[in-house]
Amino acid sequence: MANLQLVNCGTQQYVLEGYPQLSLRDGRNDPVQVVVEHGSAGITTGTANLDEAPQRVTLDPGQAAYFGIVWRNLVTDSSVAATAAPIVEVEPRPGAPRLWLRLRAPVDLGNTGKLGLGPWKPLMR
Template structure:
């Protein structure tokens, strides 16, 4: 499981709703075919932040929001190549510029091809 933060570095309110849009890329920046599903169902249990109801999050300048992802490194078919992502692309809200995040540790999905995604939540400090 991994969490990602978005900080409003602007001077106006920034509103997020629901879930960011995600895509994964390999170490050569090629797109990976991954099913991004809301919540953790079918991947794992015990992740209340991922399974929380989506909400509207209004960020004043300097405030932050967070979302989480979860995956399982599981190989169920030796004939299917495992998927390993080095880059996470995030579109925070529809129409916003996509952010490209090079991951310190790769997301290794095995050959499940599934990633669980949690909704935006305000970051409480």
């Protein structure tokens, strides 16, 4: 599991609703085929932040929000190659510029091809 955050570095409020759009990229920046599902069902249990209902989050300048992702490194079929992705591509809201985040440790999906995504949540400091 990982949490990713966005800080409003602008001078006006920034509104986030629901879930970000998310995709993964490999070490050559090529897209990784992955099914992104809302919540953690079918991947793991005990991740309340991923399974909560989405809400509207309004960020004043300097405020932050986050969302969580969860995956399982599971190999169920030895004939299917395992997949790891060191880059997460995020579109915070529809029409916003896409952000590329290079991770310290890759998202290692095994060969499940599934990623769970949580909704935006305000970051309490």
